[in-house]
Amino acid sequence: MAQVTEALPTVETAKKLGLLPEEYDRICEILNRPPNFTELSIFSVMWSEHCSYKNSIVWLKKLPKDSPKMLAKAGEENAGLVDLGEGIACAFKIESHNHPSALEPYQGAATGVGGINRDIFTMGARPIAQLNSLRFGNIDLPKTKRLLKGVVKGIGDYGNAFGIPTVGGEVFFDDCYNVNPLVNAFSAGIVEVGKVAKATSYGVGNPVFIVGSSTGKDGIGGASFASEDISEKSTEKLPAVQVGDPFMEKLLLEATLEVIETGHVVGIQDMGAAGIICSTSEMSAKGEHGMEINLDLVPSRQQNMKGWELLLSESQERMLVVVEKGKEHIIQDIFEKWDLNCVQIGEVTDTKRLRFYRDGELVADVPAEDLVLGGGAPQYHREYTEPAYYQEFKKFDIQTVADVANAEEIRSVARHLLSHPNIASKKWVAEQYDHTIGTSTRTFNTPADAAVVQIRGTEKAIVITVDCNARYVNADPEVGTAIAVSEAARNIVCTGGEPLAITNNLNFGNPYVPEVYWQFVGAIKGMSRACEKFGTPVTGGNVSFYNQSSDGGPVFPTPTIGMLGEMATPDLLTTLAFQEAGDLIYLVGSSKNDIASSEYLYSYRGVKASPAPAFDIDEEYHIQNVTKELISAKAVASVHDVSDGGLFTALAEAAIWNNLGFAIESDREFRKDAFLFGESQSRVIVSVKPAQQAALEHLLLDSNASFSLLGKVTAGGLTVDGAEILATAEAKDLHGNSLQRALNV
Template identity: 75%
Template sequence: MEHQETLPTVETAKKLGLLPEEFERIQEILGRVPNFTELSIFSVMWSEHCSYKNSIVWLKKLPKDSPRMLAKAGEENAGVVDLGDGLGCAFKIESHNHPSALEPYQGAATGVGGINRDIFTMGARPIAQLNSLRFGNLNLAKTKWLVKGVVKGIGDYGNAFGIPTVGGEVQFDDCYNVNPLVNAFSAGILKKGKMASAISYGVGNPVFIVGSATGKDGIGGASFASEDISEKSSEKLPAVQVGDPFQEKLLLEATLEIIDSGCVIGIQDMGAAGIICSTSEMSAKGEHGMDIDLSKVPTRQPNMKPFEILLSESQERMLIVVEKGKEDIAKKIFDKWDLNCEQIGVVTDTKRLNFYQDGVLVADVPAEDLVLGGGAPVYQREYREPAYYQEYKKFKIESIADLSGTDEIRKVAEHLLSHPNVCSKKWVAEQYDSTIGRANRNTNSPSDAAVVKVHGSEKSIVITVDCNSRYVNADPEEGCAIAVAEASRNIICSGGEPVAITNCLNFGNPYVPEVYWQFVGAIKGMKKSCETFGTPVTGGNVSFYNQSSDEGPVFPTPTIGMLGILDNPENRMTLDFKAAGDLIYLVGASKNDVNSSEYLYSYRGIKASGHPAFDLAEEKSLQDAVSKLISSKLIASAHDVSDGGLFITLAESAMPGQFGFAINTDAAFRKDAFLFGEAQSRVLVSVKADKLAEFEKALQTDGVRYSALGTVTSDPNYVIDSEVIVAAKSAKEVYDNTLEGYLV
């Protein structure tokens, strides 16, 4: 064992993010006081980011099974779903929030790199990316700096790596002023039977580190992600990794080639906690151990210490266990792609990880005790309903006056068209390459979810990321259920069949009972919604500590990444109106509800209200009915009613084809609720006149409420109750250019 003049104390452990009782537990496991390298190992592996110690109790309650599931949640680098035709889809979403708060360009770029490595480590070739972004007040110089850096980081890395970014979401609220959220999603395709596993077994099998050299960037990144943002966070810039998309492209090709060669026992990407994470998780899963010589790890800086090599989160690296005797196959493949491929150890039957440097044993730890599901601590945190929750529920729509006439309706319409949360995110999207790979089917015709063709098959995957954090803050259980429902609704409206989700659970400090209450509520809502739509959870990540000492926690933001399948390309549905004279209908029921709407929140300035009207059974019936309408070819367009309410949904359907619309409101409802409320379970559709009778009969048969609104017009105006609310051209100019006006 390495010589230590003074062994770590409980104070050392606390500085590394460990609790005093955890330090005692480590001594019990080892039968002695750990040296600094060993304590550093436990500190990162037992951090929330790696161990999920504060969340796993509740995560286990989520549904994880379906006949389509090929890799279950938490068992591999990403979830894998059976697409049929001998194909599978690996997909996952993860956060890179804390790094992006300090260094937005590299923080976001390495988030993209990390999520794609999770996909191709499974043996899947990535074909599409999404992202879900949250920022603070767009009038602040810091927010503008963060937005520009994050968007450029995502664009530069994804574009150079060669994977299209096909959609996503961007939202703004003061609660994200200090702590932005950067959630990256990737999906890839593999052949069934070619899936690789993050496992290690077979005594004597060689262990290789491949890809980039190891540097001091990212050291302690997992621990950094498991603490609040503070004024001292900027001192932890070394915890932000540096990415190289060109290296990652080479690593992608080499990884898929070596998996295809058949010589791989197990493989895992080096994300959070680097070498120690990969060696411990693979060993524990395979119930084996490893002897690792850190002197053989290619490094960028001389004289790196053992803990620095073990904890570094340098990007574009993999750990591969190869079948003994096939070392030359591995070396030739990585030589071909001009990448490092160094044997750094062997598999043992000890179930322990022995790390050496220059012939000296520097750490000896049991693999099982480091990992989730093994010896890592598991906590059931206290939770308590926050005082604001009951206050929010007190809001009644009767406490505010309805819109009094056309002028006020016009003011709200113009406010929403120009609001950063509602307006087009074109300025962001145009910095991403969305067409590389020739698979994006949304390039010329938008739909509620991204539709991406699977080459060599008639199938497409349908993918979306969704979460309205205002709704979740108002009511975590119902708000998160809505997030799942909206993701499912977006896939249905695009012609797809929802099949599974991945989640990125962004919350504040789990040691704060009111924050943990939000987390527990969100899990309950996700569970019931996923069970209703038959979309099990394939994996994802938990990102706690999204708060600052000054600003408090961000809104609870459980981002839902959902995968759907479109088997028949003829069933693809888009959101744009197709022709003047088509009839406009609302499928679903209007309600006198403006709760948590953008209208109420930002136009009326009322922050405290409950979640929008939502009934899970009603939502399921609606989605089933819309799916039948699409497969029966009874509608020409479908667009779900969400942010900004019915008016914005109408405008977004009219804009692509440069149409107008003329609709009438319903006297049974308040004008503000009818036009700008965000009650759930509603879809705007357009119908050809010759399909009308069959369309109405189908909905009557299914018992789903619907109402006629009006017609699509060639007249370039948006007309409500015979009054021109806004000219289509000016509406589109405002909608398209507002965000750029803030940032350029």
């Protein structure tokens, strides 16, 4: 076939496509000639931050990634893979769809759900659970209400129709997200060890198939769009927002798992970011082979699509599959049965190059290795500078804030916190999601700090959570991120699970801003330290830079931690809810005279500048091990960690589920606001039957853990130092219905 002839693009064209002038020069060196427009477009998406991690990979390499339970190297496959024993493994991952959701919240969120689930079942794993982490701006703004409702509906409609339960997550509000909401989607699936499909390509002459949906112009340039700041002109890029079809995805799931089961699949990869060019280049580079692809054969739903449009489209519900030669009919028959496209568009070569043809002409000829992360894609060491605010935050003095003076002021703070959208129940959000699909969710009627999903055919369950208090990370990126990992582990431990590994979604502003990059570097350091301490290696994840606007600045640095744990037997499941009046309440861990970065200080007192809360990772590790011992010994009736909103909030959440109350005495060693509303870390509240009190205290004394008897569970009323702060009914209404009232739903 002939080489296509066209006017060659210039360095100015490259800059418009998001490439640096030096990157354009490097492309000319790689090709030994100037690129044509299609080739330049290929490099622009594959070298975008979204695909190449060019501004983050040098630091990502420093994260701990080793564990005997790891079955795949971090970033090697479509998702992380952890051995659960008994011949089964869990594939799990978290990814963002922030920019698309900012422009078109329904489709942006829906396709985020579709994409993360494809990453799971492309490995041969059947998804069994989803989580999400959502960040929005000021809840009083009409825009925030619109974005939240659109995102939640997109997640719910796609997940419910696809048939995978959404079992938990988090929603957080702050003005810093007014322009840039964050939508992070997590999925976990189960696969038999030894039956994992690989994202690779090899075997000269093996056919290359595109399967699933047809290709359109939606999503073209999505990877590049995700690698730039949001601006007023972003609405002009709506074609970069993909359109999802959950029913098509359900068919694709079943067909993909059936095809993998045949044993005739050489390699398979989801067409997510950057579409055909991403799948062909990454699979070829990994397998050290090449491909010849005829774009005329790609099923398309729009006429006259150019070669570069077909290559860069991010149309959803598509896969690239390399099959053993001679087995084509087996694969085609399966996809025909599921009424899905299955078209051979090329074959594997030994050239290590990708050659794409359109209308009988060669439109692109590029080396696969030079396109991909870990190959020829650029890697940059960015400058970073400590922002001025960091030292200012450290100057915070608790003495400049008046303590709560009496029961009436405690009541005022309690009402504020329980009704605050960051602390109030997100049940309205959860009710949009079907968490009973599959009938394996064990935390449906048993509230717990993490979600528990049974693995069919075994005693085991996975325990999963997503966590990050971005306010802490903004105050101190290293400490705040270590707290995010620690809280994720604490939530799993308090539920009765054992933490195993994490995936992360690193949401930051523009990496070319030195102060933003300083936040990123600090977050990596904090994550590394905590993951090493808890033995939870990083299996992979996602970096989302450019969550920044020209007028609103960057979002809080938000390194969302998705953590996987396991529960060996069902009887370890531990609820956060108090069980009956008369039970005793203990605090495990020690309080501090600390209100730094608490919701109380930030939103009730209006003090925005303070450091991260008090945190000692060795103390945290010890408290978590003690908590495991208490649960294993069946010495406690409930366990709940103290986090956002402090001790009073944790007690209220534990009490109101079963319409109970509590009566506690504050510790006079501490300020009352710090004792009740401070968010110092490494604290857990447990309730215990009176008959078990001696056994509990014996275990705690043997463990050398700090602990104190707070009081007891009552039949009703939230009482501190003899004064009823709130009636149980009022607390339940404030916590349960405030978000709906704020959203007018």
